[in-house]
Amino acid sequence: MSRDRVLWGATGLLRLMLILNIVCAAVFALALLLSWPMQDMLSARLTHKYGGMLDLDQAVLAIRMMLFVGIAGGVALHPIFSNLLRIVATVEAGDPFVDDNATRLARIGWALLALQCLDLAFGGVVRWISLLKLDVTSWTPSLGGWIAVVMIFVLARVFRIGARMRDDLAMTV
């Protein structure tokens, strides 16, 4: 039987995103670590770009906070990709309505909730950086993300009840 193209594509994409996420988190971690030994160089670059009126200590701290939020985001994203990969594997195996998948969905829900909280923290850092008159990306709260959190928790419950119903039907003649 040929492999389902959607599942094949989803598995490939999820694996790629899992690896990219690890790489990004590692780069953020490296940048954060290097921000101490290379603080003078960073301060010089900031002074060159924004002038001497800039509060350098605050600016460097804000950049470190941004990097820290990036690392935490990577940590929160990892269980989403890994659990989704396991769920897709059960779909491929032909038995997705199991209690384990309900648990995996709940884990994804908690990870999404953590990401939403980190998004709020990110918004705070962005606001802080903009107050320091540094160039920074714009930020708006993600309403869709909060809806996704609720949706995933509801789906996890649906999966759990569905798995129990299926167990009840097992050995029914």
Next chain:
Amino acid sequence: MPVAVSLDAMLHARRMTLTELSEAVGITLANLSILKTGKAKAIRFTTLEAICRVLDCQPGDLLRVVDEGERGEDGI
């Protein structure tokens, strides 16, 4: 749940094999074996009706409630 299934006795009384019953009611031999050995958790009304029609009996002839420790001639 202590419900005994007297399918084996009924098959013997009707001089019919499980394979013949399986072909007559359109239920797999594996599922009928589960029912016969008392491993089934539940039985659908449609299954019960099909078996009763082929064996010319009533549901009460196939199923009976027994005490926890009791073992019938068929599965419990």
